Amino acid sequence: MEISIINGSPKPGHSTSGYIIDLIVPRISEGNILEIYNISRGNLQEGQFVKIQNCDVLVLAFPLYVDSIPSHMLRFMAELEERGFASKNTMVYCIINNGFFEGKQNRIATMQVKNWCKRTGLVWGQAIGAGAGEMIPMLKDIPMGHGPNKSIFNVLECFSANIMGKKAGEDIYFSPDWPRWLWKIQASFCVWYPRARANKLTKRDLYAAGK
Amino acid sequence: MNLIVHDLENLTFNKIFNFNDRENYIISDNGSIKSCTGCFGCWIKTPGTCVIKDGYENTGRLFSKADNVLIFSRCYYGGYSPFVKNVLDRSISYLLPFFKIKNNETHHKQRYKNKTRLYVYFYGEQVTQDExxxxxxxxxxxxxNFNVAEYKVVFTDTAEQAGREVAAQWK
Incomplete structure (x- = not known):
């Protein structure tokens, strides 16, 4: 099968979407031709569009912005709809991550992608929606299937098996196996405050009104 | 103040809606808007203001001044058009990076004390029931997420119909 994977993160470097793609690639590589397209690097070339339009499986990976598909991804999807696909049997899978703790907050973006599938005439496969997206790459040194990486391991195994079999599956929403109250505190003390300090800002400065 | 975000050509918008400039602040597509890059600069570098200087960096602050936010958008797959979504993506400085729990879900805390009202008019023919x-x-x-006092969603086939819907209330 020819599998096109779209990395819809706007970040040119490390991103949660890219990290999850890296986890999935070895699970779906055998016997398949994989192409990964990073749309943050500017417009795709004509030849790249042609490959996507002719793929057997399309995987869309992106972060959730303001409860839905981010605008740059939306533009890209609208362009794909306009260009059309060679086969109506292309199966669409989706990997969404959000900054809140609950993976289920990705459900509206999933609905949007399903609506896009109907507009483009493609076949819906499955969505996985991860909560606490910023935290997921921070757990890279913990073995998959253990501790906070237990759920993501199970989800990726199931998702990858469905892609390999070109089968549809139930949408799955999950979060790291970690207490929400602790994640909430860590977000402030391990992420926002240190990043503010690195920019020579105090905690109080973060509450300022916009200029 | 009413904050109005729309994706129409300015000439078309003015013809349909006739909002005055004194009580309304209008955000439209001048072709220069950049996508949010997910850098969180509006939270941890220049709190409350986006770091991308393209004329759309103050959207979060504008939300804080608005009694009503009116959105006119073509419906794309059950959501906003790319331009309108771009404006909303660039407005997260309206909120703080910190989290609170509401209805057993995490959401961002408010940066400002105001409570705006949100009215969204989706236009487009053949919008499906699923959309x-x-x-x-x-x-x-x-x-x-924006902690609004109330919200309303209206669907119309055309922008002109949306214009007639709002004319009496918002002119």
Missing amino acids: METARNLVRANGI
């Missing part, structure tokens, strides 16, 4: 359901869910979620 309408998605759009209603989306605006409700936006309402929770």
Whole structure:
């Protein structure tokens, strides 16, 4: 099968979407031709569009912005709809991550992608929606299937098996196996405050009104 | 103040809606808007203001001044058009990076004390029932995250029909 994977993160470097793609690639590589397209690097070339339009499986990976598909991804999807696909049997899978703790907050973006599938005439496969997206790459040194990486391991195994079999599956929403109250505190003390300090800002400065 | 975000050509918008400039602040597409890059600069570098200087960096602050936010958008797959979504993506400085729990879900804390009202007019022919359901869910979620006092979602076939819907109330 020819599998096109779209990395819809706007970040040119490390991103949660890219990290999850890296986890999935070895699970779906055998016997398949994989192409990964990073749309943050500017417009795709004509030849790249042609490959996507002719793929057997399309995987869309992106972060959730303001409860839905981010605008740059939306533009890209609208362009794909306009260009059309060679086969109506292309199966669409989706990997969404959000900054809140609950993976289920990705459900509206999933609905949007399903609506896009109907507009483009493609076949819906499955969505996985991860909560606490910023935290997921921070757990890279913990073995998959253990501790906070237990759920993501199970989800990726199931998702990858469905892609390999070109089968549809139930949408799955999950979060790291970690207490929400602790994640909430860590977000402030391990992420926002240190990043503010690195920019020579105090905690109080973060509450300022916009200029 | 009413904050109006729309994706129409300015000439078309003015012809249909006739909002005056004194009580309304209008955000439209001048072709220069850049996508949010997910850098969080509006939270941890220049709090409350986006770091991308393209004329759309103050959207979060504008939300804080608005009694009502009116959105006119073509419906794309049960959501906003790319331009309108771009404006909303660039407005997260309206909120703080910190989290609170509301209805057993995490959401961002408010930066400002105001409570705006959100009215969304989706236009477009052949919007499906599934897309309408998605759009209603989306605006409700936006309402929770932006902590609005109330929200309303309206669907019309054309922008002109949306114009007639709002003329009496918002002119």
